[in-house]
Amino acid sequence: MSTTMIGGREVHVDEEGFLTQYDEWDEDLAKQLAALIGVDLTDRHWTAIRFLRRDYRSQGETATLRRAAQLCGIPIKELFQLFPKKPAKKMAYIAGLPKPHGCV
């Protein structure tokens, strides 16, 4: 487990840069993470990210795209526009959560 500096503070990350400590994240850090992958955060982005944080706390796992779309009310199509190309991965990255693992 390595650490890296983001926005002037040290955080724990995995080999792909996903945060590994739930409590090291806050909304300021999310802005820095979003900037790193070229996403400008709007209210719609925040709706998705805050849902992902809440859901992870209750479920212990990062929500899949389908779950996020259904439970936070943002259609999958729009999630693809908000977080282009790889929405599930990008949402998790900005929300400071582990990469969602496709079940085998």
Next chain:
Amino acid sequence: MKRLLILGAGTAGTMAANKLRRRLHPDEWRLSVVDQSETHFYQPGYLFIPFGRYRPDEVSRPSRRLLRDDVDLIHGEIALVEPDHNRVLLTDGRALAYDYLVIATGTTPRPDQTPGMADGRLWRSSVFDFYTYDGAVALASALGDFRGGRMVVHVVDMPIKCPVAPLEFTFLADAYFRECGIRDDVELVYVTPLPGAFTKPIASHRLGSMLEERKIVLETDFMVESVDPDTKTLVSYDEREIPFDLLVTVPLNMGADYVAKSGLGNELNYVAVDKHTMLSKQFPNIFAIGDANDLPASKAGSVAHFSVEVFADNFVRYVGGKPMLRRFDGHANCFVESGAGKGLLIDFNYDTEPLPGRYPLPWLGPCRLLAESPVNHWGKLAFRWIYWHVLLPGLPVPLPSHLTMAGKHPEE
């Protein structure tokens, strides 16, 4: 008299009923199984039906004959579970009371969940599923008529029943077209929502090279939004388009609708359970086994088998007021047909990805892990006999239900 009610007479439900009936005293326990079908299908056999290798009648048996005589089999469709009243309602109005409930109604392909897929112009004329009995039979006749063009094998989203099945189907189709002498006239494309051929890195790399060797095009990270019936095209959310002449798809897999209506399901109608004991997270007298639960494991017969062994031991202790001692580790192993009389075997669990090596005896095998061999193919065929005669009756299978690292090579 206590009553144990099992919903579903598939692999997990049948195994659990037969195992528990032997161990729960007949004077103390009544054990009933509910299913809407009177026929039990050997689902791994569906893979071979499209290629004419199994006759349809070789994969089915009457459910009644697979359950011990002292297990009641109730034929009916489940409408609702009322966990607060400990009863299950059937669509014909019957109400079944229980002390303990085991949900084992599995998962089902749902083409209706992808716009355009179930369109009458396409469905089972140029768009097929093969993980249903009817789909596999219909596809057999379509493949018989196929003379060339673009065949796309496609997965909508994970999790799916038997995650290796679409790859196996692709390998078998490649071999089949070669045998027919039309392989050069067929363009084969494999389309997946995953970032590679399979989820776990080592297996994904190995299976990905096998696609490449066979000149099968791999399209990854493809989340399908719709199927366009006019142009016969798969369209993704990020606006990629893949045209097809013949589409063999694995539709979105979902648990039974009554699970959702009863307030027991997640977004895909799977029951949330403890991943080591399969006990419901909501109700202390409900378990969900096999494909019906939300375990982060494969939806596969081998998971049903290994987990039901753990469940049966635990259940007997649990109802006797003792703590559950066994913990399921997510163990799965699957034969992967690769065509031309060969196959691979993979063995893995929650924490350990499929690795090369030998199984079940370390270094001796006879099965090779993550490598093609004829023995694995014969193992897969022999498994049908084991399924009917050893597994479903709930007899002991001489394989450990937990994964072992002996004979595996993490560094290879």
